[in-house]
Amino acid sequence: MSIKLLFSEYFEIDSEVLDKFGALNICIDTDLPLFIDPFLMFSSEKKEYVKLHKQVVGHLIQLKELATDNPKTNIRLFQFPEIKQNWLGLCKWGNNGRGLGQKFARDLIKAFNGFYSNFGNETVTLSSHIEKLTLVGAGIGRDFISDFTTNIMLEYLLGFTENFALNYLQENQRKEFSVRCSFNSELMLWAPKTFVLPYFYLEDGDFILLTPLDILTKDEAFICHSDLRNQFRRITNALENSSLRDSINMYFEKRLPIQAKQKDIERAISATIQQFPEILDYYISHKENTKDKAVKISAEKIEKIKSELISTLSEFCKKVADSSEFFNIKPTTYEAALKRALYLKDVIENNDGYRIFYKKGKAIASEDTIQRIFRLTWFATPFSVDSEVNNGRGPADYKISYGERDSTIVEFKLASSSSLKRNLLNQTEIYKKASKTINDIKVILCYTSSDIAKVSRILKSIKQEGAENIVIIDATKKLSASLV
Numbered sequence: 001m002s003i004k005l006l007f008s009e010y011f012e013i014d015s016e017v018l019d020k021f022g023a024l025n026i027c028i029d030t031d032l033p034l035f036i037d038p039f040l041m042f043s044s045e046k047k048e049y050v051k052l053h054k055q056v057v058g059h060l061i062q063l064k065e066l067a068t069d070n071p072k073t074n075i076r077l078f079q080f081p082e083i084k085q086n087w088l089g090l091c092k093w094g095n096n097g098r099g100l101g102q103k104f105a106r107d108l109i110k111a112f113n114g115f116y117s118n119f120g121n122e123t124v125t126l127s128s129h130i131e132k133l134t135l136v137g138a139g140i141g142r143d144f145i146s147d148f149t150t151n152i153m154l155e156y157l158l159g160f161t162e163n164f165a166l167n168y169l170q171e172n173q174r175k176e177f178s179v180r181c182s183f184n185s186e187l188m189l190w191a192p193k194t195f196v197l198p199y200f201y202l203e204d205g206d207f208i209l210l211t212p213l214d215i216l217t218k219d220e221a222f223i224c225h226s227d228l229r230n231q232f233r234r235i236t237n238a239l240e241n242s243s244l245r246d247s248i249n250m251y252f253e254k255r256l257p258i259q260a261k262q263k264d265i266e267r268a269i270s271a272t273i274q275q276f277p278e279i280l281d282y283y284i285s286h287k288e289n290t291k292d293k294a295v296k297i298s299a300e301k302i303e304k305i306k307s308e309l310i311s312t313l314s315e316f317c318k319k320v321a322d323s324s325e326f327f328n329i330k331p332t333t334y335e336a337a338l339k340r341a342l343y344l345k346d347v348i349e350n351n352d353g354y355r356i357f358y359k360k361g362k363a364i365a366s367e368d369t370i371q372r373i374f375r376l377t378w379f380a381t382p383f384s385v386d387s388e389v390n391n392g393r394g395p396a397d398y399k400i401s402y403g404e405r406d407s408t409i410v411e412f413k414l415a416s417s418s419s420l421k422r423n424l425l426n427q428t429e430i431y432k433k434a435s436k437t438i439n440d441i442k443v444i445l446c447y448t449s450s451d452i453a454k455v456s457r458i459l460k461s462i463k464q465e466g467a468e469n470i471v472i473i474d475a476t477k478k479l480s481a482s483l484v
Contacts, residue, residue: 005029007208011173011198021164023210024088025306028200031089035146036153037217038130040298043291048156049215056152057128061120062185067112077188078105080151085209088216089146100147107140108133115277124281126288131223135280136273145221155181155193161210162195175199177207218301222294223287228280232269235283248276333400333408334439341410341443341471354475363447363475408439415444415451415472421458424470443471452476 007026008015018025026032041053066073082089082099112119115137120128130148133140150157158181165174177197180190197207220226236252239245255268273279287294347353357363401407413420424442446452455472459465 007198007210010200011169013168017168018164018210019213021168022212022214023160023164024213024216024302026087026208026210028087028208031087034088034216034218034302035221036088036149036211036215037221037294037298038145038149039222039287039291039294040215040217042127042129042288043222043294044214052153052156053127056149057120057130059152059183060130060148061128063108064112064119067109068117073109074188075102075105075109078108080104080147082147083150083154083209085207086150086157086211087208088211098143100144104140104144111140115274118277122281122284124278125284129223129284131221132280132284134221135223135225135228135283136270142221142224152183154179157209157211158193158195158197160212161197161208164210165196165198169198173198173201175201175207179207213302214295214299216302217298218304222291222297223284227287228283229266229269231283231286232279235286236279238286239282244276244278248272248279251275333402333406334441337400337408337410337439337441338469338471341441344443345471345473349474352478354478357445357447357475358477408441410441410443412443412445415446415455420444420455421462424458424464425462439469441469441471443473445473445475447475449476 004010005027006015007028008018010028015025024032024034038053038056041049041056044050063078066077078100079102080100111133116133119132122128131145134142134144158179174196176194177199178192178194180192182191182193183189184191195207197209199205199207236245236248239248252268252272255271257264260268344353348357397412398410399407400410411423413423417423444455446455452472452474456465459467459470464470
């Protein structure tokens with residue numbers, strides 16, 4: 001069975017073609033945890049990126065004018081759908097996100113009429129930055145940055161993708177699509193334009209959107225709340241206006257208890273910014289002055305995810321497909337989950353699959369990365385597979401269902417986790433009750449011999465030694481057969 005997870009595999013082109021073109025080799029089965037960082041466009045030497053950044057900020061300023069002139073303005077203008085065709089986001093199963101709906105629209109209108117009323121009129125910074133709205137107290141999360149930016153620059157992304165399709169894909173691999181992507185500021189509506197785009201030609205399905213590598217980042221934008229919190233004292237202490245600096249520091253110190261904990265510091269920072277909102281502009285100005293770091297940090301993040309996740313997805317899936325009947329299993333959900341977990345165990349332990357979990361000699365220890373790799377357990381399955389199902393007691397890694405009466409909860413854990421014993425005892429039982437499911441499987445990945453020993457001790461202490469539904473995978477480095 002030929003598994004085609006990546007764009008290059010599906011369209012049968014060399015991945016280096018995408019690299020040279022400057023596009024991300026996306027996974028076309030599930031989102032990659034990446035997003036467009038508008039600051040990378042602001043700090044770029046490419047004129048088209050700088051122009052795009054002005055376009056993104058300009059659209060937000062236009063919305064601000066609408067919100068402040070008439071708070072009861074058309075709320076639909078403040079709502080933006082998820083551009084799912086770029087296959088970027090936090091979704092671990094498929095590519096359907098929520099987008100920016102009515103709650104976001106109401107929060108944005110309220111922010112423009114309140115704390116962020118000076119947006120677009122900054123004097124301290126070189127430019128306005130949309131990330132500012134995510135820094136404190138507006139109810140606007142980081143998803144806004146990605147969804148809003150992608151919507152406003154969609155026409156550019158469509159043209160970028162069309163350019164690739166016309167130059168590198170076969171005629172049967174591309175098709176004309178009409179997409180609403182051009183905003184008419186006079187009529188206040190989105191107009192459609194036609195593009196020749198790559199699409200799921202084997203199923204006559206939706207188009208696929210490519211994104212330039214050099215404007216992508218992972219986790220957090222260069223301007224973000226966590227960085228503001230970490231840089232807060234450095235920014236306030238560096239203020240040239242001594243009167244403002246002393247006032248800010250005095251106000252901040254008064255709000256700290258004698259033995260301040262992290263949450264106390266965060267509260268004091270938030271209260272101080274509410275009192276002195278100009279701190280945000282000084283922070284952003286500091287980021288503008290260090291913009292060269294943004295490109296370097298982003299490039300390192302992208303390279304890491306390309307090596308640790310993107311290449312691993314394809315490599316691991318091929319390994320499993322070549323060494324087993326892994327993708328042809330059609331029993332009950334519990335049997336399917338268990339057999340697939342055991343196939344994974346066999347591939348990793350006995351067919352050099354463990355190598356895939358190491359990059360430059362180091363284990364890929366991120367639980368998020370491991371979960372995404374184990375997501376391949378359910379590729380091409382006839383079952384309903386839902387990731388991070390939350391039925392009221394917190395999200396489970398996976399719930400596999402076939403109708404209402406056949407379902408199984410699957411949890412993946414690293415043996416090095418400090419909460420492993422507690423999770424083995426309680427977590428899955430809670431998920432089972434919340435989901436009305438009767439089966440569960442726990443898969444534990446061990447990177448070292450001490451990990452294996454730890455798991456053995458825990459299972460013995462909770463009387464679960466030899467339990468069928470607990471699959472321990474030995475991902476330790478193996479000696480070559482000639483040395484054994």
